[in-house]
Amino acid sequence: MAATVVPSVMINLKALDKNNYKHWSFRVKTYLVAEDLWDVVEDTNDPPKLEDGKAIFVAWRKNNARALHAITISCGEDAESAISDIEMAKDAWNTLAEKFKPPEIIETQDFNSEVDSGSDDGNADSKIDAVEAYDHETYASFFNKVATAMGDGKWEDVKEFMKQHPEAVRAKHGRWGLTVFHKVVRYQDVRGVKELLPFMRKKDWGILDNEGRTAFSLVIEDGHTDDAIEIVKCIVEKNKKLLLRVVHPSAKTVPLVYALSLDKPKMARYLYSVTPLEKLKSRDAAELVSTGLRLKHLDISLDLLRRFPNLAIAEDHSGQSPLNELASTRAGLFSDASKLGMRKRLIYRC
Structure with a gap:
């Protein structure tokens, strides 16, 4: 009988209980992201069926089983009993979050105070207010311009809009609540990043999307390509203080440690060279x-x-x-x- 392989990230992880959800969820998510299994957990769509294609269904079933196994083996007795009858990894994850996640909310402005206590121009309000843009006609037009610019590389209309509406850099759009900078780093648009960096104040780096991620953490989490490294270089050159600030509120750690924990050695080695x-x-x-x-x-x-x-x-x-x-x-x-x-x-x- 083959021995069960325990993921190395789980070896020193204390079993989930009511006192350690934050640390547990970060470490388990780190493993799932590194193993390309996190999509199974965060996917909001219905799982594929056999009629969608056997290869697609089998691949999903395998990844779901691996993710569910990783979640289950890191649970304590109470936590495991709560998900013992659950067959989908995302349902297990959500059930554990509902049962064990502490009742607290990370406010955007609280996180920003960790990122930077000053201002670029000395005149800006110290409090960051993200602008909700889901149904706002003005910002709908703005994000259409952004989508066009990411396609053709022409950013003049976007920059002109942002000159007239400086708050646009903080506007959140879509179900994920992404700002314009979240969007360009997510799609690893190096040109877009360079065009938009002059509009970013130091405090704007603390703005979170609806999943609690900063734009800086997003490029580290999603990228190990040369373009991702180039984007991080641009960001670091703009604001070196970010190297020693918390990059992701749930991780509660600096960019270098975050990159290595996600098993992004190329990104980590660059950050190591400049931290x-x-x-x-x-x-x-x-x-x-x-x-x-x-x-x-x-x-x-x-x-x-x-x-x-x-x-x-x-x-x-x-x-x-x-x-x-x-x-x-x-x-x-x-x-x-x-x-x-x-x-x-x-x-x-x-």
Whole structure:
């Protein structure tokens, strides 16, 4: 009988209970995103049926089973009993959120205060108010211009509109509540990003879409391409303070740690090259080392430990240390140990 493979991201994860939903949901979502399984959970459409095509149905059924398995094995007894009869991953996820998610709301302005406490021009109101644009005729016209510009690369009409309506950069559109900047980074439109950056104030980086994501977290989450790296470079050059600010409210961590936790090594290595490591909080730096060990991106972990040896025993986000992570993953990292003789293996373990 084949042994069950436990995802490495689950090894040090405490089982879900009423006290740790935020940490649990972030770590499990991180795994699902990295494994291309998150779409099964967040999809609002009905699941495919066999008559939609056997290949499509079988692929969905497999991904749904994998996602549901990952969610279930990370649950405590109470949580598992709540979803024991559920067959769809998204229903299980929503049920657990309803039962265990703390009754609190992350306000846009609260998150913005973490991102930046100042203003570019010194005259803007310190409070950010996202402009709801779902049925607003003015902004419907604006987002039509944006869609056209993303198609033909001509941004003159969009920029002229934004000069006349500066608040347009904060207008939210569609069921996902995306701002114009959310849209251009989501579609990895490098030209659009460069055209719109001059209209972004520092405080605007804290605006959240309806899923609680900033535009900066969206490009990190969705992208590992050269265009995504180029967009992040443009954003960082515009506002270097973002490198040390919380990039995603539920993750509660900085862009570098967020990128590595999503298993985006190319993005993480760029962010590592520009992040002032000496200014990282100890828990963030320790989490970076632990994540690098867990996902086997050892170059980042090794370089950090060489610079700051005390991180080996510092607490990461889970309350453990990189040394604990190393102990739990040693078999995967040092598989050559099994080729040694009995006496040498004894010494090796010590």
